[in-house]
Amino acid sequence: MSISKNVRYSANFMNIHIRLKTATCFSVILLSLMAAIFALASFTKNDNPADITINSVKITGGIQAPTSMAFPEPSKIWITEQTGKIRLVKDGRLTNVVILDLKDKMIRVNSGYEERGLLNIALHPEFSSNGKFYVFYSRPATTQNPANNHKFDHTDVVAEYKLIPGTDQADEKSERIILTQDKPDGNHNGGGIVFGADGYLYVTFGDGGGQHDQHGPIGNGQNMNTWLGKVLRINIDVDSTYSVPKDNPFTGRFGTKPEIWASGFRNPYRISLDKASKQLFIGEVGQDTWEEVDILEKGANYGWRLVEGNHCHNPETGCDFTGLTPPIAEYHHSEGVSVIGGYVYNGKQVSSLKGKYLFGDWTGPVWYLQKAGNKWQRGKVRVKNFPASGKITGWGEDQSGELYYLINSEAGPGPAGSTTGSVYKIIKNQ
Numbered sequence: 001m002s003i004s005k006n007v008r009y010s011a012n013f014m015n016i017h018i019r020l021k022t023a024t025c026f027s028v029i030l031l032s033l034m035a036a037i038f039a040l041a042s043f044t045k046n047d048n049p050a051d052i053t054i055n056s057v058k059i060t061g062g063i064q065a066p067t068s069m070a071f072p073e074p075s076k077i078w079i080t081e082q083t084g085k086i087r088l089v090k091d092g093r094l095t096n097v098v099i100l101d102l103k104d105k106m107i108r109v110n111s112g113y114e115e116r117g118l119l120n121i122a123l124h125p126e127f128s129s130n131g132k133f134y135v136f137y138s139r140p141a142t143t144q145n146p147a148n149n150h151k152f153d154h155t156d157v158v159a160e161y162k163l164i165p166g167t168d169q170a171d172e173k174s175e176r177i178i179l180t181q182d183k184p185d186g187n188h189n190g191g192g193i194v195f196g197a198d199g200y201l202y203v204t205f206g207d208g209g210g211q212h213d214q215h216g217p218i219g220n221g222q223n224m225n226t227w228l229g230k231v232l233r234i235n236i237d238v239d240s241t242y243s244v245p246k247d248n249p250f251t252g253r254f255g256t257k258p259e260i261w262a263s264g265f266r267n268p269y270r271i272s273l274d275k276a277s278k279q280l281f282i283g284e285v286g287q288d289t290w291e292e293v294d295i296l297e298k299g300a301n302y303g304w305r306l307v308e309g310n311h312c313h314n315p316e317t318g319c320d321f322t323g324l325t326p327p328i329a330e331y332h333h334s335e336g337v338s339v340i341g342g343y344v345y346n347g348k349q350v351s352s353l354k355g356k357y358l359f360g361d362w363t364g365p366v367w368y369l370q371k372a373g374n375k376w377q378r379g380k381v382r383v384k385n386f387p388a389s390g391k392i393t394g395w396g397e398d399q400s401g402e403l404y405y406l407i408n409s410e411a412g413p414g415p416a417g418s419t420t421g422s423v424y425k426i427i428k429n430q
């Protein structure tokens with residue numbers, strides 16, 4: 001999986017090639033110098049808190065392109081595969097049980113780089129008594145995009161399912177579609193679903209895809225009349241689809257979708273709840289230069305496509321930051337390409353992580369964020385037993401607050417039957 005930017009890579013290489021060929025070497029050098037200065041500035045701002053070392057243990061391999069996890073019982077882990085299955089790990093071993101297979105409902109995912117598919121799962125806050133859970137997946141589009149009269153690339157779906165009581169099987173007929181979103185491009189789906197401490201479901205959507213938030217005159221991130229490039233907040237405890245909570249910030253405002261809780265996102269791939277502070281943390285994947293982590297605030301505008309991290313994007317210079325909410329942390333593409341948002345550690349086994357937000361980049365580096373005064377500092381995390389060729393595709397938090405990371409050795413789902421994905425648990429450093 002991930003979120004990253006193969007399409008963009010090839011485009012970038014072409015651009016760089018052409019630029020060099022057209023003898024604008026000087027500006028390229030100048031730009032590189034500026035990028036280096038910016039990168040240095042961001043390091044100094046972080047005050048370089050101490051590196052920490054943590055340990056990890058492989059729970060299981062044998063998974064195809066794992067994207068997310070759920071923890072229905074202390075002895076069980078559910079793992080979503082991008083290709084459509086929910087797998088069961090029981091007592092630390094991968095079983096042959098398939099809790100649900102969405103393959104027949106989904107688009108056919110590419111074996112190589114791919115951002116669509118089964119991207120996330122969330123258990124209902126009262127899952128243990130009602131057996132309800134929620135999935136985010138991509139299905140074939142059925143309608144035309146009025147902007148270009150082409151069929152949409154696909155439609156993202158948030159749906160509810162129920163477990164058949166006393167089994168490890170979802171009732172396939174129990175599907176209740178909560179909402180759908182047509183996507184003009186295959187990338188930037190967001191795909192985050194999480195219940196807040198308020199019991200409402202938060203859903204993240206990317207900007208529609210392509211590059212630079214190219215859709216419409218102002219892009220989608222700043223267009224309040226679309227869910228694309230937004231985080232939504234909805235009440236799913238209703239009989240039909242969902243309702244909009246009365247205290248959502250934009251209810252009753254003309255030309256603004258009432259489900260919107262916050263705006264200005266490019267690809268908020270992961271969202272998680274810190275059970276201690278009740279805050280929601282978002283890993284927001286950037287364009288070509290800056291990756292960021294945000295804390296979700298009611299009604300806030302996180303700036304895309306006007307800004308990328310703390311830097312002008314459109315326009316490239318002289319942009320106006322007024323009214324925009326900055327990230328709590330950012331990092332330059334000299335350190336990674338796609339942020340994979342994680343969790344604040346509220347477990348007991350790893351005291352050095354207590355209260356820190358643990359997250360990573362798709363390419364492998366792991367960091368923590370810790371609050372110092374009213375700022376967040378970013379420090380490096382060395383993870384023992386981290387697999388050499390691993391791409392981080394997601395993080396998980398069990399019922400005790402212990403953390404896990406998902407790894408895929410392929411850049412995407414891989415060929416049919418590929419099982420190069422694995423899950424690791426963070427454990428005490430020994």
Ligand SMILES: [Ca+2]
Binds near residue numbers: 264302303304308326
């Ligand atoms: Ca932002």
